Amino acid sequence: xxxxxxxxxxxxxxxxxxxxxxxxxxxxxxxxxxxxxxxxxxxxxxxxxxxxxxxxxxxxxxxxxxxxxxxxxxxxxxxxxxxxxxxxxxxxxxxxxxxxxxxxxxxxxxxxxxxxxxxxxxxxxxxxxxxxxxxxxxxxxxxxxxxxxxxxxxxxxxxxxxxxxxxxxxxxxxxxxxxxxxxxxxxxxxxxxxxxxxxxxxxxxxxxxxxxxxxxxxxxxxxxxxxxxxxxxxxxxxxxxxxxxxxxxxxxxxxxxxxxxxxxxxxxxxxxxxxxxxxxxxxxxxxxxxxxxxxxxxxxxxxxxxxxxxxxxxxxxxxxxxxxxxxxxxxxxxxxxxxxxxxxxxxxxxxxxxxxxxxxxxxxxxxxxxxxxxxxxxxxxxxxxxxxxxxxxxxxxxxxxxxxxxxxxxxxxxxxxxxxxxxxxxxxxxxxxxxxxxxxxxxxxxxxxxxxxxxxxxxxxxxxxxxxxxxxxxxxxxxxxxxxx
Amino acid sequence: xxxxxxxxxxxxxxxxxxxxxxxxxxxxxxxxxxxxxxxxxxxxxxx
Numbered sequence: 076x077x078x079x080x081x082x083x084x085x086x087x088x089x090x091x092x093x094x095x096x097x098x099x100x101x102x103x104x105x106x107x108x109x110x111x112x113x114x115x116x117x118x119x120x121x122x123x124x125x126x127x128x129x130x131x132x133x134x135x136x137x138x139x140x141x142x143x144x145x146x147x148x149x150x151x152x153x154x155x156x157x158x159x160x161x162x163x164x165x166x167x168x169x170x171x172x173x174x175x176x177x178x179x180x181x182x183x184x185x186x187x188x189x190x191x192x193x194x195x196x197x198x199x200x201x202x203x204x205x206x207x208x209x210x211x212x213x214x215x216x217x218x219x220x221x222x223x224x225x226x227x228x229x230x231x232x233x234x235x236x237x238x239x240x241x242x243x244x245x246x247x248x249x250x251x252x253x254x255x256x257x258x259x260x261x262x263x264x265x266x267x268x269x270x271x272x273x274x275x276x277x278x279x280x281x282x283x284x285x286x287x288x289x290x291x292x293x294x295x296x297x298x299x300x301x302x303x304x305x306x307x308x309x310x311x312x313x314x315x316x317x318x319x320x321x322x323x324x325x326x327x328x329x330x331x332x333x334x335x336x337x338x339x340x341x342x343x344x345x346x347x348x349x350x351x352x353x354x355x356x357x358x359x360x361x362x363x364x365x366x367x368x369x370x371x372x373x374x375x376x377x378x379x380x381x382x383x384x385x386x387x388x389x390x391x392x393x394x395x396x397x398x399x400x401x402x403x404x405x406x407x408x409x410x411x412x413x414x415x416x417x418x419x420x421x422x423x424x425x426x427x428x429x430x431x432x433x434x435x436x437x438x439x440x441x442x443x444x445x446x447x448x449x450x451x452x453x454x455x456x457x458x459x460x461x462x463x464x465x466x467x468x469x470x471x472x473x474x475x476x477x478x479x480x481x482x483x484x485x486x487x488x489x490x491x492x493x494x495x496x497x498x499x500x501x502x503x504x505x506x507x508x509x510x511x512x513x514x515x516x517x518x519x520x521x522x523x524x525x526x527x528x529x530x531x532x533x534x535x536x537x538x539x540x541x542x543x544x545x546x547x548x549x550x551x552x553x554x555x556x557x558x559x560x
Numbered sequence: 561x562x563x564x565x566x567x568x569x570x571x572x573x574x575x576x577x578x579x580x581x582x583x584x585x586x587x588x589x590x591x592x593x594x595x596x597x598x599x600x601x602x603x604x605x606x607x
Contacts, residue, residue: 287593
């Protein structure tokens with residue numbers, strides 16, 4: 076076969092996330108047959124003595140020790156991601172250096188977040204650790220520490236942020252995490268299928284909300300009251316309504332906008348996502364602790380980038396569970412996160428179709444293009460986020476194993492997927508730190524964002540969070556996660 | 561992009577009135593959205 080006949084794969088972050096996520100999932104599965112391939116991965120426990128902070132994911136590798144486990148985890152991630160960098164045509168040596176610093180700072184933030192005075196929630200745990208006070212951030216407060224450290228670097232040491240930029244890839248990290256998350260959510264869902272099916276219904280409603288309610292309203296406000304052109308308004312409406320960066324870029328491409336438009340809109344979305352992550356989980360904990368799934372769905376609709384939304388869902392999960400635990404109610408972990416992730420994944424699925432619809436309208440009616448430049452149906456597949464296939468695959472395989480596997484397999488499923496989940500947590504962490512590093516508030520303000528910010532503020536606080544809350548309340552009010560003894 | 565360029569962009573964009581096709585897109589999207597949400601909400605309540 077001639078070289079020209081061989082189909083060439085164009086590697087994108089999306090495709091790499093699919094492969095990397097499936098690889099980690101595949102390495103977790105032999106554990107079902109007693110072959111523990113991922114148990115050496117590092118985990119962190121709440122600590123008062125730093126020497127006890129690190130450990131291994133599995134007792135099989137407990138003899139390894141925490142620091143060697145951390146080094147092994149770093150080397151494994153460095154190897155896989157260096158291959159990814161090469162596929163993306165990023166200089167590998169430069170990537171490796173940047174990733175080393177990124178991982179070191181991010182994991183140090185995570186360890187700091189597990190310090191008992193930051194993480195401990197219940198009075199019983201305070202007694203156990205012999206401490207008088209705690210900020211009660213839960214052990215997932217490490218995400219917030221990483222985000223704040225990233226923000227501090229981006230805003231006060233921009234030259235360091237610039238040096239790390241080759242490894243600052245929040246979309247890649249969160250997509251890998253979401254592929255792994257599919258398996259984790261399946262283990263959760265298998266325990267209560269009727270609640271899981273309710274989540275799917277909510278996912279469909281989220282699609283309608285994002286594309287058919289939020290989008291036209293934001294577009295109208297942007298055009299009518301803020302005077303933005305069609306070229307600006309469409310990507311802006313997609314960025315604010317759908318799922319941030321990916322939607323703004325897909326829409327910009329579909330309507331043949333100049334590249335600067337979706338890039339600028341994306342920057343705005345990322346900044347707002349950071350602000351929302353720092354605020355909304357605590358609002359949810361304060362006002363929606365009695366309606367945990369309403370909180371999860373609301374977070375998924377209010378925060379517009381996948382990374383920030385799903386990660387904020389994880390924080391909300393921890394915060395609300397902690398508050399409930401302090402009141403003597405122990406919800407099963409993962410359901411709030413599952414709700415947020417379902418909402419985001421369902422919304423993501425339709426980006427390609429929506430971009431095609433807009434592209435067809437724009438290239439045929441608004442700014443008519445010659446036949447060859449009009450929107451084509453194959454763009455639907457080109458814009459389809461492929462990592463979602465990984466999420467669906469890990470979810471389906473794990474759910475089938477949980478429901479129909481032999482008893483000795485189903486018993487080992489939760490610990491096996493738990494080992495893959497260790498990597499999911501690390502990729503969440505890298506996402507948080509990366510988002511912080513990308514958020515140089517000062518720089519963006521200098522670029523004259525005021526009017527774009529105004530549209531975002533009016534849309535978000537004027538109706539997105541309220542409509543999201545009302546519809547989430549309609550679907551989930553009174554529906555509670557299962558409790559554990 | 562500098563303040564000046566963004567300001568120029570915004571000044572240019574003020575002269576684009578809503579076209580009938582845009583009004584149709586907004587109207588149909590909202591109408592369909594509310595219709596489907598009502599159906600899903602009903603299914604959710606019944607279920």
